Amino acid sequence: MPDGLYNGWAFHDHFEGGRKPGRIEVGGRFLAFLPEDGGGVELPIDGIQVRRGGAAGRILFFTHESAEGWEVYTSDHAILNDPTLKHAYGITRALRSIRRAKAIIRLAILFLLITLSAAVVSLWFFRSAIVNQAVDRIPPALEVKLGKALYAHYAKTGAEIDDEELTCQFQRIAAPVIQAVGDSPYPLEFHILQNAEVNMFALPGGQVVVFSGFFERADSAEEVAFVLAHEAAHVSHRHGLRTLASRVGVVALTRVFLSDSRALLAVLAERGANLASLKYSRDFEREADETAFATLTEAGVDPRGGITLFRKFREDSRLPDGSERVLALLQTHPATEERIERLEELVRSLPPKAHFKNLEVDYKKLKERLDHCVGVGTKEKE
Ligand SMILES: [Zn+2]
Numbered sequence: 001m002p003d004g005l006y007n008g009w010a011f012h013d014h015f016e017g018g019r020k021p022g023r024i025e026v027g028g029r030f031l032a033f034l035p036e037d038g039g040g041v042e043l044p045i046d047g048i049q050v051r052r053g054g055a056a057g058r059i060l061f062f063t064h065e066s067a068e069g070w071e072v073y074t075s076d077h078a079i080l081n082d083p084t085l086k087h088a089y090g091i092t093r094a095l096r097s098i099r100r101a102k103a104i105i106r107l108a109i110l111f112l113l114i115t116l117s118a119a120v121v122s123l124w125f126f127r128s129a130i131v132n133q134a135v136d137r138i139p140p141a142l143e144v145k146l147g148k149a150l151y152a153h154y155a156k157t158g159a160e161i162d163d164e165e166l167t168c169q170f171q172r173i174a175a176p177v178i179q180a181v182g183d184s185p186y187p188l189e190f191h192i193l194q195n196a197e198v199n200m201f202a203l204p205g206g207q208v209v210v211f212s213g214f215f216e217r218a219d220s221a222e223e224v225a226f227v228l229a230h231e232a233a234h235v236s237h238r239h240g241l242r243t244l245a246s247r248v249g250v251v252a253l254t255r256v257f258l259s260d261s262r263a264l265l266a267v268l269a270e271r272g273a274n275l276a277s278l279k280y281s282r283d284f285e286r287e288a289d290e291t292a293f294a295t296l297t298e299a300g301v302d303p304r305g306g307i308t309l310f311r312k313f314r315e316d317s318r319l320p321d322g323s324e325r326v327l328a329l330l331q332t333h334p335a336t337e338e339r340i341e342r343l344e345e346l347v348r349s350l351p352p353k354a355h356f357k358n359l360e361v362d363y364k365k366l367k368e369r370l371d372h373c374v375g376v377g378t379k380e381k382e
Contacts, residue, residue, distance in 0.1 A: 004082060008033065008074035010041065024062075024074055026082045031062055033072040041070045045084060050094040057101055060094060131246045135238055140185035140205070143241055147205025151191070154209060159193040161212065163373045166192070169366040173221045173359055177228045180299035186235050190228060194374055198316075201278065202231040204240040212374050215367055217312060221359040222305030226292055229299075230306070233291035239284045282338075289339055293346045302356035304347055310340045 008024040010033045022035035030042040043064040051061050053073075060079065062072045079085065080095050123130075154160070174190050181188060186206035195211035202208045208231040210224075218224050234240060280288070289306065296303040314337070 004084065006074050006076045006079045008072060008076070010035070010073070011071040012041070012069055014039070024072060024079065026079065026084045028084070031072065031085070033070075041067050041072070043067055043070070043072060045088050048085075048088050050088070050091055052094055052097060052101075057098070127246065131242055135242050135245050138241065143238070144186060144205035146241075147186075147203040147207040150203045151189075151207040151209070154191070154193060157193075159195060161192045161194055161370070161373045163369065166366065166369045166373055169361055169369065172361045173224050174228055176299035176301055176357075176359070177225060177232055177295060180229075180295045180301075181232050181236065184236055188232055188235065192370070200227055200231060202234040202240055204235070204238065204244070206235050208232065208235065212370055215370050217316075218309060219312075219363070220305060220308070221361040221363050221366075222302045223309040224305070224363075225296060225299075225301045225359065226303060226306035226309060229292035229295040229301075229303075230288050232295065233288040234280065234284070237284070237287055237291065239280050239288065240278065243278055243280055243284070285339065286342065289343060290346070293343065297350065297354070300355075300357045301359065303343070307340060307343045307347070310343070314340070 004026045006024040006026070007021070009019055009021050011019045015035075020035045022033055022040060025032045025034060026045075029045050031045060031048060032042045033040045043062055044066060047064060047066070049063045049065075051063075053059050053061055054075070059073050059075050060077070063070065077098065080091060080098070085091050170190070170192065174188075178188050184206075188206045188208060190208045190210065192210050192212060196213040196216075197211050198213045198217045200208070200210040200214050208228065210227070210231075214227070215224070218227075292306065293303045296305075
């Protein structure tokens, strides 16, 4: 638009429909409204009235007492800076009020942004508290049910190794752990699955899965005992449920607050297939290590198995060609220097004459039996 020309409209009874579009021309001593087919109006600048109206006060209305029944309007705010109009009565007021309205909108947006970021920040801070509260509302019995339902997913694959002799040997390692954990709403059930990956994980509610590949890397019953106690600790601290709950989002959590814990469990069950690769926070891992240490010393089992095992895992992670099966475990259970140091510190805190019992397991035989079972399983598959 050239200087002094603006797009606009005018209201007047003689227009069809009461209004018409046209050009607004500001120049000399007049503001003229010029519709294409003529029949416009000239409002003298001297004595012109300006007011804001329309949606959000975006539209500027011009009237003059000499032109009764006419109302010229535009949404082009550039007109407010027109040199001819600048000093007209009402323009300064209209400008000021528009600036004020804009400032108010800016303030409102700023306020909204601050409030939103504060909400996000506090949600971030309180998230774990919200998760904990939500999880606390889930009855252990439901969690046990959930764990069994999730384990059924693995059982269906037919990978569980169910061998009497192997189970008998394995129970000699598991029994002291189960006994030391003691009374718990989560009955521990250990399962050995045929899988070459060096991995183990706990499902909510007491189901613990150890892959056959893990035994390939463990060299003693004590090393196995440590991971069983570690996974048992994840169970008793409800780490699986807490980790899952922190991922399902606020909506599912809100449902728990509305006493519909079944809804959350349904969501968790849906995602259950990923439990083998569920990564716990460092805090959870530290807590599980410390609890495992306490469980084993309570059981009279040498907890140093954890240290020798972690050192091996650490070596594995340093292998330049780091094979996949080892890395899977390290992703969920990083054998960090920090974890090894913490366990060594705990070992140093033991009484000097701490005595540990012999687990009475022929670990070599256990591995041989496992090899036999895995071999049988492989043959059946072929
Ligand atoms: Zn862990």
